[in-house]
Amino acid sequence: MGATAAISIGLFAAGTALDAFGQVKAGNAQQRIAELNAQAIEETADINADLILQNAAQNAEILAFNARMKEAQGRDAIRRGVETEGLYRTGVRQLIGEQRASYGAQGVEVNDVEGSAGQVQLDTAYQGEIDALTIRVNASREAWGYQVEAENERMQRRALLKTSQQEATAVRKTGRIQALNARLGGNYAQSAGRYGAAGTILTGGYQLSRDFARRRS
Numbered sequence: 001m002g003a004t005a006a007i008s009i010g011l012f013a014a015g016t017a018l019d020a021f022g023q024v025k026a027g028n029a030q031q032r033i034a035e036l037n038a039q040a041i042e043e044t045a046d047i048n049a050d051l052i053l054q055n056a057a058q059n060a061e062i063l064a065f066n067a068r069m070k071e072a073q074g075r076d077a078i079r080r081g082v083e084t085e086g087l088y089r090t091g092v093r094q095l096i097g098e099q100r101a102s103y104g105a106q107g108v109e110v111n112d113v114e115g116s117a118g119q120v121q122l123d124t125a126y127q128g129e130i131d132a133l134t135i136r137v138n139a140s141r142e143a144w145g146y147q148v149e150a151e152n153e154r155m156q157r158r159a160l161l162k163t164s165q166q167e168a169t170a171v172r173k174t175g176r177i178q179a180l181n182a183r184l185g186g187n188y189a190q191s192a193g194r195y196g197a198a199g200t201i202l203t204g205g206y207q208l209s210r211d212f213a214r215r216r217s
Contacts, residue, residue, distance in 0.1 A: 038179035045175020049168035056164030060157045067153035074146035081139020085132050092128030096121050 103117040111118070 034182045034185050038182040041175050041179040041182060045172050045178075048175075049171045052164050052168045052171065056160050060161050063153045063157035063160065067150040067157070070146045070150035070153060074143040074150070077139050077142040077146060081136055081142075084139070085135045088135055089128065089132050092124065092132070095128070096124050099124065 099117070099121055103120075108117045109115055
């Protein structure tokens with residue numbers, strides 16, 4: 001076999017080796033890129049999940065504050081009801097006092113419950129009691145309404161926190177799955193590069209051996 005043939009065979013072998021090396025290198029590069037992409041996907045998913053939880057926590061604080069304010073308004077409604085009821089009862093007593101004074105000035109027996117003066121006083125007291133109780137009931141209803149609103153705020157807060165946890169978990173899981181797919185793709189590319197390199201070497205070796213045998217014959 002001449003020098004030219006030896007050089008040709010050597011160049012072919014070198015080219016085959018370089019081709020195989022290039023395939024392995026390309027596969028490794030794709031695997032590294034896939035790993036970087038997978039890490040970026042996971043980090044992005046974690047950031048998004050944390051943002052979901054942070055936003056939910058902020059809104060939950062607002063809802064909790066609203067609930068406390070509603071409860072405070074309910075307590076204030078009761079307090080105002082008590083004050084209004086007390087003032088109204090005082091006004092009723094003053095009115096009865098004025099009625100007694102007026103009847104007394106007219107010479108009417110004001111303590112005679114059977115008489116007209118007594119009936120007027122009883123009617124005034126009765127109506128005054130009904131009105132005072134109405135004030136109390138209305139205050140209680142107003143307070144109850146605030147309590148219902150406060151509970152609604154708390155329910156929204158609980159639902160918000162629960163939903164945000166579920167959303168954050170889903171975002172993280174999706175990110176992990178996408179990252180896994182990226183890694184699997186990178187591993188596949190790396191393996192394909194190695195298998196391709198092995199195939200190139202085998203094919204090249206076979207062709208080289210045939211060429212070598214042909215040149216010797």
